[in-house]
Amino acid sequence: MSNKKNILVAGPYSKADLGELPGLANLYWLSEMSRAELEAALPSIDCIFVHFWPKELDTEAMKKMTSLSFIQSGLAGVNHVPFRDLSNGVVVSSNAGGYSDEVGEFAWALLLAAAKGVVSAQVRHREPGYGSAPLELGKRVVVLKGKVLGILGYGGIGKSVARVGAALGMKVMALSRKSMQHDGVESAIGEGGLRKILKESDAVVLGLPLNNLTRKMIGREELAIMKPNAILVNVARGEIVEQQSLYEHLRRNEGFVYATDVWWTKDGKECYPPELPFFELKNFIGTPHVSGPSAVVGGGPLANALANVTRYARGEKVLNIVDRADYL
């Protein structure tokens, strides 16, 4: 009997994406299995390499996975993983950092589009009576140099965003778990740190994982602390911002802009376009969660996750283990 690990591949990956893994483990491809084949395999599966949690792996199926010891997420975040269905012994690793630079770039696309009115200009020129618009648009253009950039979450995305902020001559502050000083970035910690960043920043970028600590972290009260003409950019997860409060805040504060690539969920799925009519607002910019475009084709973003699964297959120590308490 082989002592190779049994790994269920539950993502849109191809064999070519998986490097040496096929030679190191027995791979089961969820997309190629019938329900009966899956049922038969469940008790022997040691590891799931998953992109976004599939409906086949429901509570009933998870009960049958008695050998399961490791789950690797291909997505950066692990909020799609059903922690309630997992026994304590199952280790879950995120793909933290896998998409950092791509998502960081996207954050800047949104932030600059908001600051410079690039989107408004495109929408406005199609409207009648455009004559006076250029002047009006020019007055709204924000110069970022010398302004304050606040970053909530100083992991891979946060660091990537900070680097560009520094190159633009912005003063950069970041909320982090531990106090630190890094490449000129001033860190702030805890509730007081959050309030300080919200109060002083001209632009705030959300680069946090979605978990118990961050869900609805930005609500009515937090929005009220922010400058009335601030820009709030979300490239993390929609649920970090409280939807209804944001909608009302945008309606009341024309100068405040929310620019997002991520959306609130409905029935467990990201809901785009959103339930509230955000796209009718001039101070709203939204893109359909496309910041990590190379996600499904392997390559750079998948490399860290694949390396971790490969470690697991070899019996080595895995990295990027999340604290399940943050997700239960």
Add this chain to the structure above:
Amino acid sequence: MSNKKNILVAGPYSKADLGELPGLANLYWLSEMSRAELEAALPSIDCIFVHFWPKELDTEAMKKMTSLSFIQSGLAGVNHVPFRDLSNGVVVSSNAGGYSDEVGEFAWALLLAAAKGVVSAQVRHREPGYGSAPLELGKRVVVLKGKVLGILGYGGIGKSVARVGAALGMKVMALSRKSMQHDGVESAIGEGGLRKILKESDAVVLGLPLNNLTRKMIGREELAIMKPNAILVNVARGEIVEQQSLYEHLRRNEGFVYATDVWWTKDGKECYPPELPFFELKNFIGTPHVSGPSAVVGGGPLANALANVTRYARGEKVLNIVDRADYL
């Protein structure tokens, strides 16, 4: 008789914008003068501090300015100055660098909006049958890290743009008059350098002054050298690109994007919206020349120009003198 210089202020500046200049020179405010007053003053004017060349200072008026020795532009470019009407003794200084960082920021807003499809997403979600658009948009998203950024013109704007390109992990090449190596930027010179940059770049930013050397510098042939899915950003002057050739190139190459803040001129004025129907094209992004929003209110962008006029008033050497041969 005072030996103070007589300076004609022909820009939307206020006294508060001019620092100590009012105490050092006799200032004539064009906006406050009648035609008769202007006529009377012309022969004694030593210097013009001008934002955008005013119609009052036509060929006839210039003939009467027999004392004129210095013209300072408040705008970065001096292509608005009527060099043909100036005698050889008149020195003209640009406000080079005055708007560099602001314009550099704007270049990134345009480049990133093009790369990430931020504008298309806003326009598309308003169209019927949007259902399949997110996936299509995601496929078009370009990751800039590791790609080649070409900058034509390595003055203030070019350097500002290069700094952010480096922070994004791009390989940066710049066309400059002299060969140089600066903060990891590879320089290319001459016609061969231009062709190399056009051929190898995934995104090209125009940061050149408009003059005899750069007018229609990017025409049919140059566009044909570029990658079919390249992004061309113009924050310099519309006339650097040949309008009709660009229009045809965009029509033939759906993957190629032109993103601009500057426009072609008609009867000496920047013409927005443009004569050709660029805004009907999906691979075109345009903003109404708003990259230097703080232009007319003094402050940072005006500081260099003001410092130069102040030097002149004090009898000191002025900086940023342009070569009139480039403009005749």
